[in-house]
């Protein structure tokens with residue numbers, strides 16, 4: 154190579170390296186904590202690149218941090234400043250690309266836990282999210298979905314997440330019990346179906362009563378029936394301004410479940426609870442919040458962003474402390490809630506066999522009536 158050209162190239166490389174070094178210095182401030190070992194390496198390379206070989210007295214044995222730093226710098230010996238600068242740039246660039254790829258959001262399909270057909274269950278940032286996933290049917294809850302929600306809650310109670318969220322996919326949170334659950338009558342007859350359904354309902358609600366970690370409902374849209382009543386068993390309920398809360402049990406010839414006959418009067422007082430549970434008054438999100446059923450309402454346009462930012466912050470709190478706090482708040486009511494759940498399930502078992510209920514369900518299924 155022509156010597157003049159060689160000189161020009163090495164000067165350019167040095168200038169570029171200085172520029173890279175400066176940008177690496179600012180980049181390093183934005184990195185996630187890379188751990189002490191890497192921090193020591195960065196420190197040593199920085200000192201070598203800016204001051205040359207270690208030139209300060211060795212700190213005393215009890216000055217642990219400064220001694221570790223000194224050792225790291227001293228270990229670089231007579232490494233030239235330019236090489237140290239380049240090594241610093243290379244190290245930061247490696248750290249940035251690995252932290253970029255770890256912070257990249259994987260598509261939900263990749264994070265999805267297998268084994269669920271009616272739900273999408275994901276665990277990330279110490280949050281297990283159970284999302285009802287029948288948007289075309291307004292997330293109506295089939296027998297399969299009841300069973301899958303129970304499985305997902307049991308798994309979430311044992312996984313390493315700090316909090317668990319139930320939400321819905323699409324424009325509804327959930328339209329409640331899938332009324333076609335009434336059509337699948339076994340050869341043993343409707344009484345048997347009512348009996349097994351009452352057991353299913355009791356077990357389903359027990360899973361919420363017994364859930365040991367903070368349980369949060371992210372109510373993304375209208376909620377009907379059992380998806381509303383079990384909210385009284387959640388620790389926090391966040392609602393979109395588009396959400397509504399509707400328990401039209403009398404219209405359906407049915408009676409309340411999900412322990413709402415106890416939790417609703419306790420939360421909102423007997424008069425307001427009666428309006429909802431006996432007369433089927435539909436509440437807006439703001440009304441539900443004013444009555445204490447909902448913790449906070451967020452504008453629909455920013456709902457997901459605001460709620461998940463909040464939940465990610467909460468999920469970083471010490472998980473054991475949160476779990477114990479929940480136990481202290483909830484445990485003394487558990488036996489009572491189980492007894493109420495059993496009683497409500499028994500009442501419904503009878504209701505499901507009534508003409509009032511049969512007619513209401515038939516009206517919906519033959520497209521004669523909606524809520």
Ligand SMILES: CCCCCCCCCCC/C=C/C(=O)SCCNC(=O)CCNC(=O)[C@H](O)C(C)(C)COP(=O)(O)OP(=O)(O)OC[C@H]1O[C@@H](n2cnc3c(N)ncnc32)[C@H](O)[C@@H]1OP(=O)(O)O
Nearest residue numbers: 290291293328329330331332334347350378379505523524
């Ligand atoms: C022998 C006994 C066995 C019983 C087994 C029971 C097990 C435990 C039961 C626990 C008790 C629970 C009680 C409740 O939850 S009561 C509440 C029940 N829910 C309803 O009554 C809601 C009915 N749905 C509606 O009124 C409307 O669909 C709704 C107002 C929710 C939305 O109306 P919109 O016009 O916006 O949308 P569509 O009606 O066109 O809905 C789109 C499609 O989704 C279907 N759909 C919606 N909700 C349900 C539902 N709850 N059950 C079944 N199907 C539902 C709807 O039919 C549309 O389907 P198609 O596109 O195929 O027409």
